Amino acid sequence: MTQVKYIRKLFFEEGKNVSEIKRETGHDRKTINIYLEKEDWNEEEPTIKSTSQFPKLDPYKEDIDTWLLDDKKAKVKQRHTAQRVFNRLNEKYKEEFDCSYRSVAGYVSQKKKEIFGKCKQSGHLPLEHIPGEAQGDFGDADFYENSQIHSGKYLNLSFPYSNQGYCQLFKGENQECLFEGLMLIFEHVGGVPQRIWFDNASTMVTKILKNGERNLTDGFIRFMEHYRFEAAFCNADSGHEKGNVEGKVGYHRRNMLVPIPQFKSLAEFNKELLQKCEIDAQREHYRKDGTIEMLHSEDRQALLELPAVPLDVSKYITVKTNGYGRFYLNNGLYEYSVSPKYANSRVLIKITANKVIPLDESHREIVRHDRFYGNYKQQSMKWLPYLTQLSRCPGALKYTGIYQMLPESINDYLEKCSKSDKGKILQIIATLTEKSGFTCAVETVASALQYDVTDTDSLVSLHNRLHGNVIELAPIRVAKNIPEFKLYAPNLADYDAKLNEAGEQNADQ
Template sequence: MLAVTQIKYIKHEVNQKGDSYSDIGRRMRLDPYTVKKYANKGDFTEREKQERPSPVMDPVKPILDKWIKEDLKKKKKNHRTAKRMFHQLVKYHSFIGSYRTVRAYVSKKKKELKEYIEEASLPLESIPGTAQVDFGTAPFLYHSEVIDLPYLVMSFPYSNSFYFQVFPSENTECLLEGLQRIFHHMGGVPHTIRFDNLSPAVKKIGAKGERALTDTFERFVLHHGFHYEFCNPGKGNEKGHVEAMVKYVRNNFLLPECTVLDLDQFNETLWELAEVDRDRSHYEKQVLQSKLYIEEQERWLMLPEKSFECVRHQEVKADKYGFVSIDQKQYSTSPRFAKQVVRVRITYRFIVILNEQNEVIVKHHRLYGVKRKSMVWQPYLDLLSRRPRAIKYSSLYEQFPQIWTDYLNNCTEEEQKSALRLLGKLLKNNDFRLLNQALQSASVHGHPSADQIKHCFYSLLHDDHPYQTIKPTVEVPQVPVASRGLSHYDSLFQNGGEIK
């Protein structure tokens, strides 16, 4: 349609001055028929465009719409071309139309969907397939102690639904582990997720609001392909839905404090709680939340083919005893890595120490709470069995259970070697409990040998009667108390070389 000024000019020149259509067409560089059309046009009412029915295309439009929406959940390289769609319509749906018609419709529909997805004026609450994420805290009876633990909530504003998982911390590894668990349980990824400025995700906020993301979080976003949004600093109301849902989850599912024996097993019970909760009417839309949730599913992105490894790698220098410090907690490596740089693989559950060839040196359960040091004995016991005197003059001596510290203190050098070799063979999963019972049982009638401790250990392991010495039937004369162990060496040095 011509501009209003052009139409006015045509009407004036034709109707008032009587110029010919051809003359006006030459002056305006228009076709004379166009000039005639607007000179004589009397109705300029804007009318809605009427789409004519298409008996060939109309039956296949819903099929094409479905394919286009499915493809938008995938990587671009996996999208079907219009030509491929045309061939599928011909083969499976007896389509008799032309390829050009299909191509034009697919192009138009993709443009419409793209404009809808990129619409920025709509509030997040009104868009299906979006989510908000935040942490909350609640009390739990965990390991026989009432402590506060964080729980991660992902809420879906459109359907007013949610999922949540409990973790020992709010660190990067717990955040990403929680998000990925929820994605896999859902079977898809929200196309847009709004976060607060969580430190596991955001390293720094720039002057103009730009965010410097943590490396692991940035790789997680790229892997799953979702769009992220962050609230403005101090504007928690911008993710008001998840904040309300954090409170709802705590009040309805986590109070009074839940008893947790195994955190992973406990988390498996939480999926059903969230899903049953959807069987109620939406507070505004008066529709079951479970039905709205189905609409959410149609807008999710597809899961990546491979899971993301929620791991952080770090290089750390061990101290003189072979301990490394991770997040202000200490973990043992091996005596041969003392004062050397080792590679550490950090997940929410484990701290794995690796050598230069990425071979596992030792694996620890990650520490949370007040406990500050994790000791895995096996790498140290071999060294100590060859150099037993060194144990008294290192902090490692204090790491043994007290019953073993007292026993080793009263051993001769050869007895210490045998006892340490026995510990290296029998100690499993760093658990001294059965070994402590064996030593206590073997010590009932005096200072035991390594073989006696071993006998008691296997008797307890197989529920046999522990080793017991045979009591004499006749009275035995009292034997003077003998000095055992290496304490006489200490006396030698303390008394200037004279043994008393």
């Protein structure tokens, strides 16, 4: 505008002609005349410049995008190259297709970076989410299992495209909980999200590098490769970048975990949670037309196939047992039993999200413990291997440390038994323990002490009465119209006479 004003000043104020202005300013005559004749100085309304690259490919971009998105479900070596895309377009549209290979290759390269997350801005979430992508995060929630309260964690997996969410409840937030929770959700929805966004939890990330890359844990890398999904991570301290799942954490707590859940089996409750999430999806989407369930069907169509073989996400460690066949975890806070057979031995331990399982030399389960959580001392004792071992050599009972570990009621009961019966009694207690648990077996023994019975049949009978599924029938009420029958009193003298008569006959013979 400064140049325009100067040109007009030279003409209107200083009286110079167009040729003089041309020599002085260097502008051509046509440009000078336009500015001298201009009367309307309104600015033109701005327009948004088209950012579309390769505009000649616009009629074919939908096909290309579809093929490349489908590639996310395929192995790397079976994905489209630019040449293959170019050939398919030629095959489909024949003479109508008039674009060069260079245009196709340029667009395919750009689109692959966008789809497979290799663009420079891959550290940030896209504003619009494509079907088949998910976000994951944990939340905090208390729950009661078998009347015992736990300060638990629940894994949330949300699909931003449809706003569908799933959650699974655990006692902790370790790697085993993360993997088992994801696997349960994968199996429930029948596939694996193409890409999952996470924060930088230590279960997955060991170090954030300066260039934005991550060093990942070996276990997480193995999990990713097995299920073939791509993991994306938020910037440090920027959990809001996965805002959809952040909202789902609160939504699931308010709608699925209030009031505080109470149940007997965590595994069964987690199955119920998945069904509740499906029912919840029947509501309308907050922004898009249709229900969450309808939109989530597009998510499911875009999922990767489940692997043919599930991944064993258990952790395996080797421990040293003490003289009682027990071992410690978590810096000595947690004590678990194995068996007297494995006293002072090295034992392989399988650890899952909820179980601690000692294995024998053939990798067979010896016993199974519920996994402890919490920063305080806890002990789990499985008596069956100990009782079985003692039943084989009951004479050595008092000379082992196991005798002091047994409940007082069992020791008192064994004192009343004869030496020859102790082995049988211990075997019966072991059988009752296997059938109903050690606590129920101890209650049976305590009841037998009250009745002062020491035989095995009485123990079994008492146990069935106390802990068996015995149906108690209500007393029968007799209708008033039924006549009352008089009690019959037999004449025993007649029987005596007959017996005497039979005796006399036998004597004569």
